[in-house]
Amino acid sequence: MQGPGWAAVIPVKRLAQAKSRLRGATGPVPHEHLVLALAQDTVRAARACPLVAEVLVVTDDPVAAGALTELGARVVPDLPDAGLNPAISYAASQVSRDRPVAALTADLPALRPTELAAALRATGELAGGRGFVPDAAGTGTTLLAWSPDRRAGLEPAAGLDPRFGPGSAARHTASGAHRLTGGWPSLRRDVDTAHDLAEAARLGLGPATRGCWPPPPPQTGVPGAGSACGP
Ligand SMILES: Nc1nc2c(ncn2[C@@H]2O[C@H](COP(=O)(O)OP(=O)(O)OP(=O)(O)O)[C@@H](O)[C@H]2O)c(=O)[nH]1
Numbered sequence: 305m306q307g308p309g310w311a312a313v314i315p316v317k318r319l320a321q322a323k324s325r326l327r328g329a330t331g332p333v334p335h336e337h338l339v340l341a342l343a344q345d346t347v348r349a350a351r352a353c354p355l356v357a358e359v360l361v362v363t364d365d366p367v368a369a370g371a372l373t374e375l376g377a378r379v380v381p382d383l384p385d386a387g388l389n390p391a392i393s394y395a396a397s398q399v400s401r402d403r404p405v406a407a408l409t410a411d412l413p414a415l416r417p418t419e420l421a422a423a424l425r426a427t428g429e430l431a432g433g434r435g436f437v438p439d440a441a442g443t444g445t446t447l448l449a450w451s452p453d454r455r456a457g458l459e460p461a462a463g464l465d466p467r468f469g470p471g472s473a474a475r476h477t478a479s480g481a482h483r484l485t486g487g488w489p490s491l492r493r494d495v496d497t498a499h500d501l502a503e504a505a506r507l508g509l510g511p512a513t514r515g516c517w518p519p520p521p522p523q524t525g526v527p528g529a530g531s532a533c534g535p
């Protein structure tokens with residue numbers, strides 16, 4: 305790794321409240337298990353990316369905190385009820401000043417470390433040092449990355465300046481971030497709905513989500529029976 309490696313910030317909402325549009329998608333598998341699996345595969349891929357030196361998960365969920373710590377993430381507590389962008393900014397403020405920092409959503413179960421590396425490398429080559437990767441639909445954001453320019457003297461949280469949420473691609477563009485247009489299908493494949501999950505499965509799921517999808521047939525009875533899905 306040349307220079308300081310990247311810090312990857314991954315926000316994880318409380319599992320019971322997260323991914324509401326996916327509720328019921330995996331039949332008898334508990335919703336929280338599926339949401340955790342998506343985050344586990346995202347964290348695992350970020351940890352495996354050769355350009356990433358540390359992964360910070362920002363969450364208030366104790367189960368997610370435990371499971372993602374086991375995968376090598378550093379857990380930062382959420383700011384109570386502050387919402388997504390303040391949570392990301394707070395985690396970024398815990399990163400050492402000379403590190404480039406990237407935020408990625410915790411719903412990328414097909415993520416390939418090589419695609420994440422390519423997007424981070426592309427950000428490092430940008431004049432402004434700030435870029436984002438649009439989600440598969442093109443309107444949201446899966447990755448926002450900022451590589452510090454020593455002359456600017458910005459703190460990581462200010463440099464990153466996250467504007468996630470519905471329609472975030474337009475807000476990131478309006479705030480001066482460069483829209484990165486590499487292929488990177490696994491990095492763009494966020495999962496909000498059952499259809500998105502099927503698309504991610506077509507690309508190849510990480511091991512945790514693979515245990516939850518496709519869901520076991522209802523007649524097998526017990527939730528999650530026969531699968532490795534869950535903490
Ligand atoms: N720490 C933290 N993470 C959040 C918060 N809100 C959203 N996230 C995470 O941000 C990422 C992108 O959020 P969305 O895709 O909108 O996910 P969501 O809000 O769980 O999903 P929906 O209920 O379907 O809208 C996911 O990884 C969420 O877990 C928050 O308030 N705090």
Ligand SMILES: C=C(OP(=O)(O)O)C(=O)O
Nearest residue numbers: 444445468469470471472
């Ligand atoms: C948080 C985001 O995801 P979604 O649009 O799925 O809420 C985003 O795209 O910035």
